[in-house]
Amino acid sequence: MLLGMGTQFMQQMGGINALNYYFSIILENNLGMSELMARVLTGVNATTYCISTALAFWIIERAGRRFLMLLGLGLQGFAYIMVSIAVAKLPSADQQWGAVAITFLFFYYAAFGCTWGMVPWIYQAEINSLSMRVRGASAATSMNWLFGFVCTQFTSVGIRTLGYKFYIMFAVFNIAFLPVVYFLYPETSNRTLEDLDDYFDRDSPHKAIIRFGDKVAKQHKRPAEAIEAERRRIDLATEVQKKGKNGSDSTWIEDVVVEMPAK
Numbered sequence: 001m002l003l004g005m006g007t008q009f010m011q012q013m014g015g016i017n018a019l020n021y022y023f024s025i026i027l028e029n030n031l032g033m034s035e036l037m038a039r040v041l042t043g044v045n046a047t048t049y050c051i052s053t054a055l056a057f058w059i060i061e062r063a064g065r066r067f068l069m070l071l072g073l074g075l076q077g078f079a080y081i082m083v084s085i086a087v088a089k090l091p092s093a094d095q096q097w098g099a100v101a102i103t104f105l106f107f108y109y110a111a112f113g114c115t116w117g118m119v120p121w122i123y124q125a126e127i128n129s130l131s132m133r134v135r136g137a138s139a140a141t142s143m144n145w146l147f148g149f150v151c152t153q154f155t156s157v158g159i160r161t162l163g164y165k166f167y168i169m170f171a172v173f174n175i176a177f178l179p180v181v182y183f184l185y186p187e188t189s190n191r192t193l194e195d196l197d198d199y200f201d202r203d204s205p206h207k208a209i210i211r212f213g214d215k216v217a218k219q220h221k222r223p224a225e226a227i228e229a230e231r232r233r234i235d236l237a238t239e240v241q242k243k244g245k246n247g248s249d250s251t252w253i254e255d256v257v258v259e260m261p262a263k
Helices: 002-013 016-020 023-029 035-063 065-089 096-113 119-127 130-161 164-184 193-199 224-240 252-259
Strands: none
Touching: 002 016, 002 119, 002 130, 002 164, 016 023, 016 096, 016 130, 023 035, 023 096, 023 130, 035 065, 035 096, 035 119, 065 096, 065 119, 065 164, 119 130, 119 193, 130 164, 193 224
């Protein structure tokens, strides 16, 4: 459950809602755009964001969850570094630095849309056990709204008072999350729900919290041990099936229930 909540925390602290709610204000206050141009660019950015989000439906199964999370953090961190450099240069340099900042703000949205815009919502449903799936999804969604609210509360102050340092903060967050995802988050694509339950079982060899050298946690294709475990489950279910006393097929459990004396 904590892993699912963590994805939503990292999504929000990666800086998406700092831009979502204040994009036009950032263009006006930090980049010197006119109100009309800021609104036009906000609309164009929303369109590119929509397109990049749609791309996630095509790449999310092909690339895997871990790869997209790591790639997204790297690209988002790089985008914020470039934005902070451009904003720092603007007061004393050529206005072309404003175009650089806008370019990398668009770049950030494109990277976020096809990585962190989608993956946390899928990951929180896949990573939780069957018994905790509803609670885990609820807790993760609550985390999303909570830290989305937190980000929007300090963003307006940061834009006015911190200048380029405000964007450095989100660059640091994104880069700092890279080892968290790499060492703590197992791959969930190409796994069944039973595969993930087995992976987190207390008797599993993968129960270590930090996944040093755990190739199963990192591989994109379905692990051989998961395929073998499923084969054993199928074999067991086949063996349990037998002819009932009345000539119809029944399971051992059904026969026991029939034979139990009524109270």
